[in-house]
Amino acid sequence: MNYWLIKSEPSVYSYDDLLRDKKTFWDGVRNYAARNYLRAMKKGDQAFYYHSNEGMEIVGIATVVKEAYQDPTTEDHNWVVVDVKPVKKLKRPVTLQDIKNEKSLSEMELVKNSRLSVQKVTPVAWEKILKMSE
DNA sequence: GCCAACGTTGGC
């Protein structure tokens, strides 16, 4: 199983929106690196749900329920989406600042390449952030 | 709202 981090601006689609909808397809990825990650996602993989711009924090966990398929919002075959559903909201959101303050997480793509909208998270970082959310 | 960082595009 792999771990990921997916970003969304809460004003566009927040974690609460996902909780309300129960499931969504993750669209809007128009970056090749992020696209490749989407394609690598397997059913059952888990992903941190990160709010960019507003909040700037990981607020919840989502899981992949359907692997990459053609993005229904475009004819362009370069782009794919995955279906995700919520797992649970974190007890305490983990902010970007928290992550930056944590030395062992300084290698995260979230810190190093803040613009990438889909990122891979190592199992070690995953556990660490879970702990920080308690 | 600004601007740094990054990715993409297109002229050569």
Add this chain to the structure above:
DNA sequence: GCCAACGTTGGC
């Protein structure tokens, strides 16, 4: 195939 110009993202 290089690289300058441009557009977009996202932290501050």
